[in-house]
Amino acid sequence: MGLDPQEIEELAVVYELNPDWQAPEMDLPHADPNGTAFRSNPGHSRLLAGKTGTAELKDAQGTEGDIIGWYSSVDVGDELLATFMVEGRPSGDVVTKANRFWASVGE
Numbered sequence: 001m002g003l004d005p006q007e008i009e010e011l012a013v014v015y016e017l018n019p020d021w022q023a024p025e026m027d028l029p030h031a032d033p034n035g036t037a038f039r040s041n042p043g044h045s046r047l048l049a050g051k052t053g054t055a056e057l058k059d060a061q062g063t064e065g066d067i068i069g070w071y072s073s074v075d076v077g078d079e080l081l082a083t084f085m086v087e088g089r090p091s092g093d094v095v096t097k098a099n100r101f102w103a104s105v106g107e
Contacts, residue, residue: 037071037095044103048073052091069094073102080105 031038036052050073058065069091072083084098 036092037073039095039099042099042102044099046075046102047077048102049076050074050095050098052095054091071095071098073098075102 037050050071052071055068055070056065057068066088067090068085068087069089070083070085071091071094074081082098082101084094086094086097
């Protein structure tokens with residue numbers, strides 16, 4: 001179910017965060033079951049915080065155009081951040097690809 005290395009290279013750029021950084025003490029928010037990124041079974045056990053979006057590329061309001069779906073997520077229990085952008089796909093589709101990526105990264 002994971003991505004092959006070529007797909008990973010094409011879909012995501014992963015940065016290692018500053019190893020000295022410490023997350024502040026806080027209550028983690030609960031997942032919004034109505035949110036674009038919510039999946040009852042994402043295919044991995046990582047605790048992610050993320051943001052989705054869809055860029056609309058068009059000449060004027062009310063016209064048709066291309067889209068770019070994106071999803072940025074950080075594993076709050078690890079030091080990994082990933083951003084995914086896919087031309088021609090809405091952000092919900094990008095979340096599915098991102099979850100395949102997170103499942104392929106060793107936990």
